[in-house]
Amino acid sequence: MLAMRTPNRFVRSRSMWNEIDRLFEGVLGSPNAAPTSNTAFPALRGWETEDAFFLEAELPGVRKEDLDLTLEGSRLTLKGARHIDFPEDSGAVRRERWSGEFERSLQVPSNIDGDGLQATFTGGVLQLTLPKAASARPRRIEIKG
Numbered sequence: 001m002l003a004m005r006t007p008n009r010f011v012r013s014r015s016m017w018n019e020i021d022r023l024f025e026g027v028l029g030s031p032n033a034a035p036t037s038n039t040a041f042p043a044l045r046g047w048e049t050e051d052a053f054f055l056e057a058e059l060p061g062v063r064k065e066d067l068d069l070t071l072e073g074s075r076l077t078l079k080g081a082r083h084i085d086f087p088e089d090s091g092a093v094r095r096e097r098w099s100g101e102f103e104r105s106l107q108v109p110s111n112i113d114g115d116g117l118q119a120t121f122t123g124g125v126l127q128l129t130l131p132k133a134a135s136a137r138p139r140r141i142e143i144k145g
Helices: 009-028
Strands: 043-048 052-058 067-072 075-082 100-107 118-122 125-131
Touching: 067 125, 075 125
Parallel strands: none
Antiparallel strands: 043 052, 052 125, 067 075, 075 100, 118 125
């Protein structure tokens, strides 16, 4: 009969971390790779009320000075850069935080008031308010007769 040997705790632990790395690389891409269409940067969250559309972009490690936001027609474009450097005289052991330039464009509804667009940047989150044009807002219609 063959005896099965259980690997020591270190080997089991190392194997577990290799499996976790493999899993995350499959979902998020390689740790050293730039964002792709599967890993859009920045991550966005949006919602709508009767008066406006709202959009939040998570931008950890990005400075306000490195952001450029434009609205051209119904295309909203966010460009920027995130620079994450290692201390001098050190070598990278692991690099999972992406660094470099990015650009993300979205089609926004045509019924927004582009002049009223507002943007704030607080705590690494860009918050956009895109007010709806007066003609696009719900209004009560009086029934005559």
